Amino acid sequence: MKAAPVFLCVFLSLVCLSYCKDLIVGSSFNNRLLWQQKVEYNAIPLKKRVKEVFYSDAAQQIIKGVIARDLDHTDAIPSITAGGVGQSYVNLRFKSDRGSGLNYQVEIYV
Numbered sequence: 001m002k003a004a005p006v007f008l009c010v011f012l013s014l015v016c017l018s019y020c021k022d023l024i025v026g027s028s029f030n031n032r033l034l035w036q037q038k039v040e041y042n043a044i045p046l047k048k049r050v051k052e053v054f055y056s057d058a059a060q061q062i063i064k065g066v067i068a069r070d071l072d073h074t075d076a077i078p079s080i081t082a083g084g085v086g087q088s089y090v091n092l093r094f095k096s097d098r099g100s101g102l103n104y105q106v107e108i109y110v
Contacts, residue, residue: 023078023092026065026085031109034061039068039094043101049094051102052081056089057110065109066090072103 034057041049057063063085068078075097083089096102 023068035108039104041102049096053092061110
């Protein structure tokens with residue numbers, strides 16, 4: 001009987017992960033927000049839009065968390081191409097679904 005609630009929690013977590021298009025790497029808990037930017041790209045019919053965002057810290061502070069929230073709940077795919085948690089820089093790549101635009105809020109925590 002104790003396995004049923006655990007199985008249910010794991011199942012619901014997997015369902016949430018499969019439908020969420022937010023990128024959450026590291027942690028924002030007890031960390032300071034260092035940088036924030038809105039990433040927007042207009043849609044073009046039948047085209048996929050790709051946008052790259054680069055961040056580098058001049059003070060060489062170590063990144064503890066990177067969060068990219070999809071504000072429009074589309075099927076766009078965010079990914080980290082270089083750097084990230086444990087580094088002082090990060091490169092993010094956003095690729096929209098065909099015929100859709102991009103609307104993300106990017107936050108970096110140290």
